[in-house]
């Protein structure tokens with residue numbers, strides 16, 4: 570049975586050890602004066618699958634970019650595995666990310682696209698091949714290594730984009746609405762496969778979506794944001810066991826969780 574416990578934010582969830590992702594009192598004002606984030610505090614511990622959920626424009630991508638080291642906070646601090654995010658990103662095996670647009674290079678095969686970040690980091694050919702093969706197998710694209718992006722469906726392109734991130738063997742995986750452009754059935758299948766991979770590899774995942782059902786299906790914890798300025802309004806642990814079969818989506822517990830989360834979104 571699934572239990573959703575909501576508590577006021579910012580949540581201080583007592584958990585053992587150093588957080589892997591540590592966002593403290595982060596504010597962000599863009600150069601044009603847009604106040605995008607106000608006092609965002611968020612900690613992820615090893616192995617958590619945390620979803621950042623909120624309406625369009627509430628600052629989800631801003632949080633993710635700051636955690637990725639692609640943008641600086643205007644106030645507050647961010648650490649990934651105790652380091653500056655930029656340092657963690659440059660090392661690659663600390664942190665990898667997947668965006669909504671798969672951003673594949675059209676002139677490279679599935680294999681070469683998957684290997685690219687490793688190549689840029691100077692990883693040798695043999696090791697690149699090993700890591701890419703393993704990642705391509707994980708995302709279910711074995712047999713398509715020599716295909717070009719134009720030969721693939723939207724779902725398959727996203728699988729390549731995920732393989733490219735996984736080939737870096739990241740500890741932390743950042744995903745910004747990765748399945749937002751896919752049809753519902755493809756999205757559900759990718760959600761299921763992603764959970765299988767996460768259970769096997771034990772990454773710490775920060776996943777952005779505006780889809781309540783996706784958040785409820787995937788997460789160990791759902792962090793709800795509201796807009797203007799972007800801030801955290803609820804931190805909801807999802808107490809449902811893994812593996813979560815597709816039928817989980819039609820269970821009463823799932824329905825109760827979705828209702829609770831929707832209520833927070835409305836109140837925000």
Ligand code: ADP
Nearest residue numbers: 599601603605624625626627628629630631632
């Ligand atoms: P979300 O990902 O939740 O849709 P974003 O983080 O992309 O939200 O954006 C949060 C707010 O910051 C929005 O109002 C958006 O218009 C604004 N914003 C995002 N990026 C920039 C930028 N580079 N310059 C100015 N404003 C921005």
Ligand code: MG
Nearest residue numbers: 629630631745
């Ligand atoms: Mg966004």
